[in-house]
Amino acid sequence: MAGLKYEEVYLHAYDSVSQARQGLQSYFKFYNERRPHSSLDGKTPDSVYFNSLPLQKAA
Template structure:
């Protein structure tokens, strides 16, 4: 079982249970949470820019709303980390640059 070092995973109740069923315990070191910073930022943006602004009544409405937001996030929303460009534009430019470099080589 690999986890971070959150209190829910370091409690005696949790670790004792794993040991009783002979599960090996592995915990990420301090600072490993930074590995997840991109996805954590995505979830934060999704919550504040989408979830918290809508009161969907059905799962279908929520799925459609999140789908629209993901499309917006990837194709239209400016990202400071990309110089104000959306990820899709940066990705497309990267693919085109790679293809040009391969053509020259």
């Protein structure tokens, strides 16, 4: 993922593995939940995925 390297990893000098893990978790949350994607017509991956799941009917 070129975006991950350029938008997160190369911009931060992590002092530990736990800091890197925390930074990557934040980036993935942003990437999937808030960052619009041109290939998805400006939608986020989460919105595309969760809106495509079939609705479950109540019992």
